[in-house]
Amino acid sequence: MMGHxxxxxxxxxxxxxxxxxxxxxxNTALVSGQQATVLLTIEGVRVATQGYAQGLQAEGFAxxxxxxxxxVNGNGTIWVCGACAKSRQITEADLIPGAQxxxxxxxxxxxxxxVPSLSF
Numbered sequence: 001m002m003g004h005x006x007x008x009x010x011x012x013x014x015x016x017x018x019x020x021x022x023x024x025x026x027n028t029a030l031v032s033g034q035q036a037t038v039l040l041t042i043e044g045v046r047v048a049t050q051g052y053a054q055g056l057q058a059e060g061f062a063x064x065x066x067x068x069x070x071x072v073n074g075n076g077t078i079w080v081c082g083a084c085a086k087s088r089q090i091t092e093a094d095l096i097p098g099a100q101x102x103x104x105x106x107x108x109x110x111x112x113x114x115v116p117s118l119s120f
Contacts, residue, residue: 004035006110006117009044017058019047022120023067030074037115038071039107040099041081045090048080048099072098079107 007029009022022038029036046052053065061067072078078099085091085101092101111117 002033002035004037004110004115005029006037006039006107006115008039008041008117008119009047010040010042011120012043012046012052013056014043016056016064017061018120019044019056020058020061020064020067022118023064023071024061025118025120026076027067027070027074030071030076035077036071037077037079037110039079039081039117041084045080045084045088048078048096049090049094050096068096072096081107 005026007022007026009019011018026036026038040048047064047068053063053068056064058064076098078096079102080090080095080099082101082103095101
């Protein structure tokens with residue numbers, strides 16, 4: 001039976017280890033046959049912008065750009081917080097393929113319907 005997990009990441013280049021761990025966890029869910037959604041908020045929204053993750057790598061982890069590509073290629077879903085994106089002047093046009101800007105109601109709906117979440 002396929003489950004669904006929501007991975008919440010609030011970090012970008014200021015804490016590449018946490019950002020990387022969110023995608024390592026999300027990729028593990030996909031490889032395990034589960035549905036995975038990464039919710040990016042606060043500085044984490046920058047991870048979904050074109051070119052941002054290139055050159056970022058935490059000690060002991062694959063490069064963030066590779067983790068991101070693996071997740072998108074594995075049919076993972078990336079949700080970008082609309083309020084967080086707006087305050088950083090990030091629009092849909094700035095995002096990598098596979099990422100979409102969502103409102104808080106979308107995340108709340110997933111949580112209320114029983115989707116478990118992990119935060120990094």
